[in-house]
Amino acid sequence: MDSILGRSKGAVHAIDGVDLTIGRGEIVALVGESGSGKTTVGRVITKLVQPTGGRLVFDGIDMTSVQGFSALRPYRHRVQMIFQDAYQALNPRHTIFDAVAEPLRSLKLVSSESQLTERVSEALSAAGLNPPQEYFTRFPHELSGGQRQRVVVAGALVVKPDLIVADEPVSMLDVSIRAQILQALIDMRAKQNLALLFITHDLPLAWLIADRIAVMYLGRVVEIGSADDIIFNPKHPYTMALRDATPQLPADGRPSGIKALQGDVPSAARVPKGCRFHPRCPLALDRCKVEDPPALEVGKEHLAACWQAN
Amino acid sequence: MTEVVAGPRRHVRLRATKEFFSRLFERVGAWVGVAALAFFLILAAIPGPIVGPLETAATASGDFLTPPDSQHILGTDEVGRDVLNVVVHGARISLTIALIATVISLIVGTTVGITSGYYGGRVDVWLMRLTDFFFIVPSFVLALVIAPVFVEVIGRGREVLGFRTSLFVIVVVIGLTSWAFVARLIRSQTLSLRERPFVDRARVAGSSDLSIMIRHVLPNLVPQIAANGALVVAGAIYTETALSFIGLGDPVQPSWGTLLSLAQQAGAASAGAWWYLGAPGACVLTVSLAFVLLGNALDDTFNPRRRAIP
Amino acid sequence: MSEVFRSASGQLLAVDGLSVDYGLKGISSRALHEVSFDLQAGEAVALVGESGSGKTTTAMAIAGLLSTDARVTSGEVRYRGARLQIDDDAAMRPHRWTETAVVFQGAMNALNPVQRIAKQIAEPCMLNGMPREAAMTRAKELLELVGIPPDRGTAYPHQLSGGMRQRVMIAMALACRPSIIIGDEPTTALDVINQAQILKLLVELRSKFNLALLLITHDLSVVAETCDRVMIMYAGRIVEDGTVAEIFAAPKHPYTRLLIESIPNPAKRQRVLRPIPGDPPSLITRPPGCPFHTRCPSSMSICATQAPALESTGQRRVACHLHSSQMKSDGVLVHA
Numbered sequence: 001m002d003s004i005l006g007r008s009k010g011a012v013h014a015i016d017g018v019d020l021t022i023g024r025g026e027i028v029a030l031v032g033e034s035g036s037g038k039t040t041v042g043r044v045i046t047k048l049v050q051p052t053g054g055r056l057v058f059d060g061i062d063m064t065s066v067q068g069f070s071a072l073r074p075y076r077h078r079v080q081m082i083f084q085d086a087y088q089a090l091n092p093r094h095t096i097f098d099a100v101a102e103p104l105r106s107l108k109l110v111s112s113e114s115q116l117t118e119r120v121s122e123a124l125s126a127a128g129l130n131p132p133q134e135y136f137t138r139f140p141h142e143l144s145g146g147q148r149q150r151v152v153v154a155g156a157l158v159v160k161p162d163l164i165v166a167d168e169p170v171s172m173l174d175v176s177i178r179a180q181i182l183q184a185l186i187d188m189r190a191k192q193n194l195a196l197l198f199i200t201h202d203l204p205l206a207w208l209i210a211d212r213i214a215v216m217y218l219g220r221v222v223e224i225g226s227a228d229d230i231i232f233n234p235k236h237p238y239t240m241a242l243r244d245a246t247p248q249l250p251a252d253g254r255p256s257g258i259k260a261l262q263g264d265v266p267s268a269a270r271v272p273k274g275c276r277f278h279p280r281c282p283l284a285l286d287r288c289k290v291e292d293p294p295a296l297e298v299g300k301e302h303l304a305a306c307w308q309a310n
Numbered sequence: 311m312t313e314v315v316a317g318p319r320r321h322v323r324l325r326a327t328k329e330f331f332s333r334l335f336e337r338v339g340a341w342v343g344v345a346a347l348a349f350f351l352i353l354a355a356i357p358g359p360i361v362g363p364l365e366t367a368a369t370a371s372g373d374f375l376t377p378p379d380s381q382h383i384l385g386t387d388e389v390g391r392d393v394l395n396v397v398v399h400g401a402r403i404s405l406t407i408a409l410i411a412t413v414i415s416l417i418v419g420t421t422v423g424i425t426s427g428y429y430g431g432r433v434d435v436w437l438m439r440l441t442d443f444f445f446i447v448p449s450f451v452l453a454l455v456i457a458p459v460f461v462e463v464i465g466r467g468r469e470v471l472g473f474r475t476s477l478f479v480i481v482v483v484i485g486l487t488s489w490a491f492v493a494r495l496i497r498s499q500t501l502s503l504r505e506r507p508f509v510d511r512a513r514v515a516g517s518s519d520l521s522i523m524i525r526h527v528l529p530n531l532v533p534q535i536a537a538n539g540a541l542v543v544a545g546a547i548y549t550e551t552a553l554s555f556i557g558l559g560d561p562v563q564p565s566w567g568t569l570l571s572l573a574q575q576a577g578a579a580s581a582g583a584w585w586y587l588g589a590p591g592a593c594v595l596t597v598s599l600a601f602v603l604l605g606n607a608l609d610d611t612f613n614p615r616r617r618a619i620p
Numbered sequence: 621m622s623e624v625f626r627s628a629s630g631q632l633l634a635v636d637g638l639s640v641d642y643g644l645k646g647i648s649s650r651a652l653h654e655v656s657f658d659l660q661a662g663e664a665v666a667l668v669g670e671s672g673s674g675k676t677t678t679a680m681a682i683a684g685l686l687s688t689d690a691r692v693t694s695g696e697v698r699y700r701g702a703r704l705q706i707d708d709d710a711a712m713r714p715h716r717w718t719e720t721a722v723v724f725q726g727a728m729n730a731l732n733p734v735q736r737i738a739k740q741i742a743e744p745c746m747l748n749g750m751p752r753e754a755a756m757t758r759a760k761e762l763l764e765l766v767g768i769p770p771d772r773g774t775a776y777p778h779q780l781s782g783g784m785r786q787r788v789m790i791a792m793a794l795a796c797r798p799s800i801i802i803g804d805e806p807t808t809a810l811d812v813i814n815q816a817q818i819l820k821l822l823v824e825l826r827s828k829f830n831l832a833l834l835l836i837t838h839d840l841s842v843v844a845e846t847c848d849r850v851m852i853m854y855a856g857r858i859v860e861d862g863t864v865a866e867i868f869a870a871p872k873h874p875y876t877r878l879l880i881e882s883i884p885n886p887a888k889r890q891r892v893l894r895p896i897p898g899d900p901p902s903l904i905t906r907p908p909g910c911p912f913h914t915r916c917p918s919s920m921s922i923c924a925t926q927a928p929a930l931e932s933t934g935q936r937r938v939a940c941h942l943h944s945s946q947m948k949s950d951g952v953l954v955h956a
Binding site for chain 1: 507515517519529
């Protein structure tokens, strides 16, 4: 087990030395561009990908080396995932009922058919599909995009997990219904003390929903802190670049003017030496080209991996 | 509550099936194919009431090689048997062999294909080498090699699973040589299906590999299996005809291929006995064509790209 | 006749009462309903809407790229005063690229994977009669223009990043010096920083060549940075039209207001989710009356039965009974 994404020769580290903790009932947003490794972090946490190094600890239990579907059952019961593209995440040949009931059946969480129906109804309503009975016998292609994503949300909520990894859960949806899906997740947090890892490329959205934000660049968390700190007081130049590149609504009717960082994200196979952001960094010093900066404390529970963060 | 769910769910399947058939029969090919097949299946099912018991040289009812007339609509053969009689009885043997061989080929091919595609890695490599081996084995050579062995071991007059030995050999040979094509096809489809997010979702939901293969991958392969199954039957009928033609058939239970072989030996072509060669030949062509038409119609119906998206 | 129009104003493109129907499974449904607007030379206008709002149909109709199951049932499109035969592909061919060029969303699908990019950029020029050598030189110029080193012209599309590919698409669109660029969600598939780079490039190119830009997008925040004017579409109709500053500062249509509010905006410091209830209607589920009334918080009884007309006051247009002249004057019809 030499690598997760590459062949045994020339392994590619999709993520490299990521430290992340999520508290009970906390919403943490993982923000980054494509190729930053944010999705891989989510897949490691949901045990879809086996990490090559480091540890994954859940509620005091080391889950790093646990493998196989039966050994993972107790973990699956507590950690679920919401996928980006609901159309792809639902089997086109399964009814909505079967799709939502699947985890209950395979994790053997219910003993009777009536209990199964009850749990499925409950999850569908919690995800905002009312009345739930109306959706039981329908197929994914008969629903709208928003409804399909609610089904995926219901499929994750149905086991009453402690942690949900949500991988870009609203990026495929129309703007006007994004808030509906997010509201359903926030409601569940309030009701069941659910923790959420919210993976997104959208910094303002992360700020809106999360308690803390972690910004990833090229396989590493470069800055982590409270949502307000990351947006209003960023310390890492990449976080600043990300914020400045995000189009803003003009508060006074005048556009703020976008500032775009030059260049592209390098391939994960060719990570620059030293600080991995230095070739694009407007503030890079000679030191950044040779020495990889560690995560430095720059404020209360606010870390940034930059030599100039202080 | 259970009944409430089960009722509509059965209804949903029924509705989907109805819709499928109405779409299938929008195609002329499907109509022609099904009509031709129904005709031959009736012949195969009840040859006795239609043309009486199978005639042998001893019970032959006519003169040698008489052209079609009112008594023998398709003429007679070189021992005086009614050609219509033997062709109708031949339908039973030809169709049974083709269908059983196809079932074997589909079961083996699908199992190997799904396993290989789903697990990948070493399993895939070894299964595919095995598949390649059977892919290139010519059915004639294999039949020529194993036929004497079987006949020697079992004995010519004995029956295996209700087949006389030589027919059983043909079934086995066709089954062995045609599954590799199915396996390749199913593997390539499985390779793309296992990357679909709904497989990830099933894994996060705690489903085992076996359950993912059966409940998620297999239902999505049904179109390929059905459409190619029809083509495999067409191929099997041809192969059976060819194998019987070179003398591997059973003269006591004549199939269409055996009849063609007998006609050839009797010098039907040089004697101008077109009815003796033409009748079984036309049957082989019609049935193969019917299966090809049906296969293409099934392919068109299942293929989602040709379906209007609601 | 066209002379008269040209001299009248800087009006480049006029869409007048355009309605388009789609024939789905024998049932015809209306994708666009009486869409009218015009585009001045050098003006940047955004067409904003959700899926099924008709924004892409509008763009495709202007470029003469409607699919075969679409039918123009009324209205017309005029370019410099001359009527375009938008439902005739052959008649539109000389117009496309040279007058109106389209930048599509999925650059990977729109580019030929087995042809070098410089050659693909040169192709529209060659189709318009430019000799091969000159076309290749032009391709190099265009690459430089969109910020790709000209020697990268020998690369194949898969060797470029998503942002680079979108630049290639823009270079292709500029090849025949059009006066209108239609951007169909040109940055939707891109990351934030790439999106910013592409938007910046579009803004620069626009002022450099005095291009008129019609930007099709679902993302209002993109609009604020790039356009002068914005039109909001909902269920096949334009529901509001005004300058960017007016629309963002004081939206009149409830849909526009809710859309703006639903975008997370850290500048406002309020971490509140404001969902718009319900789903955007699809082609076959459009409600009668005002299409937004089922989701509208200010819906009145008239909204369920009568679709409001798009009425203009100065440069501003809005289609809502709350702002209609009939309502304001107590039911008396003000203008005939």
